[in-house]
Amino acid sequence: MKRWNLKSLLFYSHDGQRRDIDLKPESVNIITGNSHTGKSAIAEVIDYSMGSSECHIPGRVRDACSWVGMIWVKDQTQCIICRKMPPGPKAVSNDVYLDVGANIIAPKSATDLRRTMDCETALRRIEQLLGIGQVQTELFGAPSRTPVRVSLRSVIPYLLQDDQHIINKNALLRTSASDRREQYIIDTLPYVVGAIDETTVAREAELRRLKAALTSEERRQAARQSVVAEESTLTEALIQEAAQVGLLKDIPANITAQAARDILRALDADPQEESSPFATDEQLELLYADDRRLSGEGSTLRNQISAAKRAIQASESFTATGRSEERRLSVVKLIPDEATEDACPLCTQPVRDRVDSVEKVRMAVRRVQGELREVLRERPKIDATIAELENRLTDVTTKVAAVREKIKTLVGETEARRAAQTLSERRSRVLGRISMYLQAAEPTPVLEAQAQSKIPDLQSRIEELESELDPEAKLNGLDLAKARLNAMASEIGALLPLDSRYRLSPFDINLRNLSVGIVTSKRREDMRDVGSDENYLTLHVAFLLAFHRLFAERDRPVPGFILFDQLSRPYYPPDPLRPTQEEVVTSRQPEVSSLRKYFDVLFNEVGRGESLQVLVLEHAYFSDDPRFVSATRERWINGVALIPEDWPEPP
Known part of the structure; x- marks a missing residue:
């Protein structure tokens, strides 16, 4: 077997079941059946398993499966790649199971699957199996753009023709035209079709490196010559x-x-070089800390003094008030001391009712006098406290002044140190220029000899590489690939249904933008201008088969596999008014002869012996065609579908 083919598609349920779709290598394989049974999901499953950055697998398949995958085969070597379905709304999963070897066995259930590597690592491993090297393409006509890396994703568009692209009048390949990856496909196409290879790319990289080295060396020697010329x-x-x-x-x-x-x-x-010892930054930090501490103490002492003075002011106010009250109550002295509560306090005559106010006044006087004496006793204590606090404040203020004087001195020294550092840096720069000048003006004999031979050696190797990498030769390689594709597509197209006005006209592809068309005696008509779904289908089938002929002819690292989804689309288009059942057709029905031509071409292409494998997803079923019946791997009718009905979906 010359090329990699697809042996099986694998689907794993959430409850331990596995669903296999087995295919026959180097053959036409057909899956036919009703609509909404999961046929179109197969293209998305292949794309997702092969490293797509998005998951577009339809909902029923996505929800019912925990993992999906496939088994690729080439001779005795097999490659199993399975990818975990993304959980919930997540776009993709990065968990991949990959196993390569002879006669390997696929895991029986999802519980046997485990992540063996991430998706990117798996892609690199498959690229190695296919033979895709570490290639950064040199872009045609856009040298200012960054070269792009050729990867497995570069070849996927040549494998899948889903139902949305098979009769697309604007785009030949899946994910091309109006797709953000179109430019990537175009950029990697020269490598994919063999216009350039790994050797060419390696030489281009070497050429870029040598040109940069030559420019650098020329500048260095020009600088040296300038030094010598302007020595004085x-x-x-x-x-x-x-x-x-x-x-x-x-x-x-x-x-x-x-x-x-x-x-x-x-x-x-x-x-x-001289060194200048100055105070360290640590010393300055300690002084700043002392200043902050002493300033805090001073602030606290000032607050305490202010509080004591406020207490004195309050006591003085109280004393004045007490004196006034004492004078107001002094009227009690006019009353004789022998006055009683049963007689008038002034005339001493007996009274009917008792009088107790005199004693109350005397008690008030004694209370006021006692409070005044207490205030007068506390005042000297407060004055002593204020004096002590003011002495401490004076001491702290003196210390703060001393610390700040030290800070001022050290700050001055620090500025001097920084000035010295600046001077030292200036000296270093001058010494550096002196050293560079002496190296340029007085090279050693060995370096002089090397410098004299370096530029000629670089120029010689660059000229050699440029002769091998003639841009015209590279463009000629792309033109040769285009000529081969056009010839083969025209040959295949002659066997397929086509509007009579184009019957003898050659097909044409533009590899710079992947547009295809037909060249008439008057002009080149783009695919969208030729009209008719049948014409679009013929151009798609003819060029996809032509690409794979070229891949086999040039031994390119592309699997020998093509998926066509619904070749009968021009003849049995989706109709919401018609039941979506499998179309059982026979040779007696109209339009069947046209549809048969596509299958005849596919069987003939596979029969060329170039390890081509074709998978067709189809509504139509040719019950009277033995080759078609024999190539049919599965029929999804009468309740049979890609995903069995009993497969559970997670809540």
Whole structure:
């Protein structure tokens, strides 16, 4: 077997079941049946399993399956690749199971599947199996754009013709035209069709590297020649700079070029860097911490003094009020001490009712006098406290002043240190320029010999590579691929149904934009202009088969597999008014002869012995065609479908 074919499609349920669709390599394989049975899901399953960044598998299949996958085969080697279905609304899963070997067995159920690698690693492994090298394509006509990497995703569009593209009048390949990946397909096409290969790409990369090295070396030698030509000016300027930064004390008068170089050489050998010890930043930080601490103490003392003074003011206010109250109550002194509660306090005559106000007044007077004495006793204590606090505040203020004076001194030293550092940096830059000048002006004999031969060696190798990588030759390679595709597509198209006005006209493909058309005696008509679903179908089938002839002819790393979804689309288009049942057709029905031609061509192409495998998903079923019946792997009718009815879906 020359090319990789698809042996089986694998579907794993959530409850331990597995559904296999077995295919026959190097043969036409047909799956036919009613609509809504899951046929169109197969293209999406293949695309998703082969590393698609999106999952477009229809809902019923997506919900009922935990994993999907396939088995590829080439001679005795098999490759099983399964990819986990994305959970919930997640776009994709990155979990991939990959196994490669001879006579390997697929896991029986989802519980036996496990992630063996991520999706990107799996793609790299399959690329190795196919023979896709580490290739960064050199873009045709767009050298300013970044080259793109050829990958497994570069070849998928040549394998799948789903029901949306098989009669698309605007796009030949799946995911081309109006798709954001169209440019990627076009950029990688020269490698896919064999216009360039790994050797060519490696030489292009070497050529880019050598051209960059040549430019760098030419600039270096030009700089050296400039140094030699302007030696006196450069040496004088460097000596002046050295004097400005203190590396030289005196500049000799009327200095010669050789003497100037000797001075520069001495400076390069012994730069005489000086160090200037100054206070460290740690010392300054400690002083700042002391300043913050003492300032805090001072603030606290000021608050305490203010509180004490407020207490004195309150006591003075109370004393004045008490004195006033005492004077107001002093009227009690006019009453004799022997006055009783049963007599008038002034005339001492007996009274009918008792009088107790005199004693109350006397008690009030005694209370006021006692409070006044208490306030007068506390005042000296408060005055002493204020005096002590003010003494402490004076001491703290003195310490703060001392600390801030130290800070001022150290800040000045720090600025001087920074100035010294700036001077040191300037000296280093001057010394660096001196060293670079001496290296350019006085290279060693070995380096001089190497420099003299480097540019000629680079130029010689660049010329050799440019002769091997002639852009015209590369374009000619693309033109040759185009010519072969046109010839083969025209040959195949002659066997397929086509409007009579195009019957003798050659087919044409533009590999720069993947547009196809038919060349008439008057003009080239693009596919969309030829009209008719039958014409679109013929162009699609003819060019897909032509591509695979070219892949086999040039041994390109593309699997020998094509999926066509519903070749009968022009003849049995979807009709909402008609039951979506399998169309059982016989040779006696109209339009069947046209549809038969497509299957005849497919059987003939597979029979060429180029390891081509074709999978057709179809509504039509030719019950009277033995080849068709024999090629039919499954018929999904009478309740049979891709996903069995008893497969559960997660809640």
